[in-house]
Structure formats: C-alpha cells, structure tokens
Amino acid sequence: MYRDVSQLHFQDELNKLIKELECNDINLPAIYIEKEVIKRIPEFANKHQFRHIVIVTDDNTKKVVGDELTLFLEKEGLITQLVILTPTEHNQVIANEETLVELMLATSPETTLLIAAGSGTIHDIVRFVGHKMDIPFISVPTAASVDGFTSKGAPLILRGKKQTIQTASPIAVFADINILVRAPRELTAAGFGDILGKYTSLVDWEISRLIANEPYQARAAAMTRYALDTCINNIEKIAQRDEEGIKIIIQALIESGLVMLVLDYSRPASGGEHHLSHFLEMDMLQKNQKQHLHGAKVGVTTAIIAELYKKFVTESSLEDIKNGTVKKHWRTIKELILSIPEAEQLRSYLRKVGGPDSIQALKIEDKVVRASLNQAHNLRDRCTGLLLINQIKKTELPYPFNSSPLPM
Numbered sequence: 001m002y003r004d005v006s007q008l009h010f011q012d013e014l015n016k017l018i019k020e021l022e023c024n025d026i027n028l029p030a031i032y033i034e035k036e037v038i039k040r041i042p043e044f045a046n047k048h049q050f051r052h053i054v055i056v057t058d059d060n061t062k063k064v065v066g067d068e069l070t071l072f073l074e075k076e077g078l079i080t081q082l083v084i085l086t087p088t089e090h091n092q093v094i095a096n097e098e099t100l101v102e103l104m105l106a107t108s109p110e111t112t113l114l115i116a117a118g119s120g121t122i123h124d125i126v127r128f129v130g131h132k133m134d135i136p137f138i139s140v141p142t143a144a145s146v147d148g149f150t151s152k153g154a155p156l157i158l159r160g161k162k163q164t165i166q167t168a169s170p171i172a173v174f175a176d177i178n179i180l181v182r183a184p185r186e187l188t189a190a191g192f193g194d195i196l197g198k199y200t201s202l203v204d205w206e207i208s209r210l211i212a213n214e215p216y217q218a219r220a221a222a223m224t225r226y227a228l229d230t231c232i233n234n235i236e237k238i239a240q241r242d243e244e245g246i247k248i249i250i251q252a253l254i255e256s257g258l259v260m261l262v263l264d265y266s267r268p269a270s271g272g273e274h275h276l277s278h279f280l281e282m283d284m285l286q287k288n289q290k291q292h293l294h295g296a297k298v299g300v301t302t303a304i305i306a307e308l309y310k311k312f313v314t315e316s317s318l319e320d321i322k323n324g325t326v327k328k329h330w331r332t333i334k335e336l337i338l339s340i341p342e343a344e345q346l347r348s349y350l351r352k353v354g355g356p357d358s359i360q361a362l363k364i365e366d367k368v369v370r371a372s373l374n375q376a377h378n379l380r381d382r383c384t385g386l387l388l389i390n391q392i393k394k395t396e397l398p399y400p401f402n403s404s405p406l407p408m
C-alpha cells in the first residue's frame with residue numbers, strides 16, 4: 001500500500017520485524033495516508049463487498065467527515081447509517097458501558113463494516129463493539145492525536161475504572177491529510193505528546209531488559225526511535241501544522257502503532273510516563289472531572305519522569321545500590337537515563353507545538369502527581385525506572401522535586 005520512499009523504508013523494516021518475530025500470518029491493516037483519501041473508501045468497500053456500513057462519529061466528527069463520507073458511500077450504492085455517539089455532561093464521548101451499549105444497539109444486524117470516524121476514543125468504542133459483534137472496522141482518524149489507531153487494545157472505562165481489553169485492529173486506515181490539517185491545534189499537540197513519551201518508554205524498555213529480563217526487540221525499539229526522531233527533527237513543521245508537518249506526525253503515530261501491533265505488546269511506547277498518565281486519568285475519573293487528551297497528559301508526565309530519573313541517577317552512586325543486578329548494570333542504566341533530554345527541553349518541545357507543558361497547565365494538583373509517583377508503578381506488572389526507584393526509596397517520593405535529594 002505504501003508509496004513514497006520513507007514509507008517504503010518503513011514497510012521494509014516492518015517486513016524484517018515480522019520475519020524476526022516469526023509472525024508471518026499476521027493481518028496488518030492497509031494504510032492510506034494521502035490528501036482526499038476518504039474518497040477511496042467506497043471503492044475499498046465495494047471491492048471487499050461491504051454493503052451495509054455504519055459510520056461512527058461524535059457531534060463534531062459528524063460535521064468534519066461523517067456527512068461527507070455518507071454522501072460518498074451512498075453515491076456508490078452502499079447502504080449507510082450514521083451513528084452520533086452521546087457525550088457526557090462534560091461534552092466528551094467516553095468509552096464506558098453506556099456508550100458501548102449505545103453503539104451495539106444502533107448497529108443493525110445486517111452491518112458488514114464499521115467505520116471509526118474520529119479520534120482515539122471513538123476508535124476504542126468501535127474496535128470493542130466490532131470485535132464483539134464480529135464486524136470488521138476501518139479507521140478514519142480526524143486528528144493526529146494518538147498512536148493507538150492501529151492498536152488491538154481498547155482502553156475502556158468499566159465500572160469507573162480504566163481497563164485495556166484486547167479486541168481487534170482495523171482492516172484499513174484512511175488518514176486524510178485534508179481532514180487532519182483542519183484538526184484543532186491541541187489535538188495535534190497531544191499526538192506529539194504521545195510521541196514524546198517514547199524518550200522515556202524506550203529507556204524503560206531497556207531497563208526492563210537489563211534488570212528484569214523482560215523480552216526486548218532491538219528492531220522494534222529502533223523503528224519506534226526513528227518515529228520519535230523524525231518528529232523532533234521536524235518539530236517546526238509539526239508546529240505549523242501544514243500538510244507536510246501533519247503527514248510527518250500522522251505517519252510517525254501510525255508507524256509506531258504498527259510496531260506495537262506486530263509485537264503484540266505496547267512496551268516500546270508505554271513506560272513510566274504512561275503509568276503516571278493512567279494514574280492521573282483515574283484520579284480525574286473518580287472526581288468526575290473533564291478528561292484531558294491522552295497525549296496531553298503523556299507529554300507532561302514524560303517531562304516529570306525525565307526529571308525524576310535524572311535526579312535519581314545523578315544523586316545515587318554505585319555504592320548506594322544494594323541490588324546486585326542493578327549494581328551490575330548501573331553504568332548502562334545511568335547512561336541510558338542521561339541520554340533522555342532534560343525535562344526543560346521536553347517542556348519547550350511541548351510549548352513549541354502548542355501543548356500544555358506542566359501539571360499547572362493541566363490544572364492538576366501537586367499532591368495528585370505525588371501520589372502517582374509513589375503508586376502508579378503498581379498499575380501494571382511491568383518493570384520501569386519508576387518501579388526501580390520505588391523499590392529503592394526509603395520514604396515517599398516528593399513532588400515538586402525540590403533541591404533536596406530523593407529519599408534513597
């Protein structure tokens with residue numbers, strides 16, 4: 001499906017990754033990243049004999065793409081139904097029981113294809129319902145806001161708690177540059193925040209390999225790093241949100257998503273920064289507060305994790321480390337952590353793309369961040385620098401990090 005040289009290079013690497021992982025039977029989505037590419041959806045649907053199509057939107061994405069897509073499909077003789085999911089009191093669509101059932105009820109039994117037309121949450125709702133009803137779906141992102149479009153995992157809010165359920169990935173992604181360039185600035189900035197998180201998630205993955213013997217895949221790590229570096233090298237273009245910049249970021253998000261899909265786990269793109277972000281999200285859910293964009297939180301927590309890790313390795317010396325395995329790999333761990341950009345540099349990247357750069361900008365209290373630093377490592381059974389620091393700490397980690405040393 002890929003056309004231009006940079007995409008061909010990625011395709012080539014992905015094929016090598018599939019070979020190394022011996023998962024040749026994997027079904028990967030067809031990827032279309034172009035201007036006006038939604039016009040090709042009717043042809044795709046006809047070719048695969050999808051006759052009854054449900055287009056899933058919210059109020060906003062109905063106007064952005066839902067109505068137009070309905071026209072294109074009906075012109076080609078396809079039967080469509082447009083579903084506009086109901087938002088909460090905060091005017092947000094949430095992937096909870098109510099919305100999942102809403103979509104199940106709205107999806108008629110003749111439906112052969114679902115289209116997720118929106119940002120990350122709409123995708124999660126559609127991937128869950130499609131999987132349960134045995135209906136394939138295609139992805140039409142309306143913003144370059146998250147790296148999970150191609151994911152199998154659906155983060156859902158069930159009984160008020162966030163859980164990721166394994167469902168299905170899309171059979172195709174139609175990323176229309178004309179639509180994506182019109183997305184609000186904060187959504188593209190959130191996509192950039194999700195990308196920025198790879199600075200710390202990739203380091204956490206290496207730490208987990210060293211001290212916890214967790215599976216590691218060098219090519220997957222390099223491909224994820226490539227996506228990150230491409231975005232950093234082109235940050236001016238991404239900040240301008242012109243066609244070129246948007247194409248770069250959506251490609252990076254989709255490609256890092258495909259790497260996770262082939263690996264069948266999210267390690268390269270989810271470490272301590274995502275654990276903090278999930279903790280903050282759960283806290284806001286409990287308080288029934290309006291949710292922040294996933295990537296907006298991840299961008300901010302990446303800077304917090306970078307600051308914590310760097311403080312940890314600069315204040316600790318080899319003599320302080322009691323754990324034999326950590327002692328053995330201490331120099332490497334220190335080098336890895338020192339290779340992460342400074343927290344202030346990460347914050348300046350976030351400011352450049354127009355995203356929130358601090359917990360103050362997200363209106364989150366210090367004490368909630370403090371709780372997340374001390375508890376978020378329990379959210380997942382996954383080794384990270386955050387887990388390591390929590391295992392070594394003598395008393396509670398502080399926040400904000402002041403000039404006094406960490407309690408190690």
Ligand SMILES: [Zn+2]
Pocket residue numbers: 147194269274294298
């Ligand atoms: Zn993420």
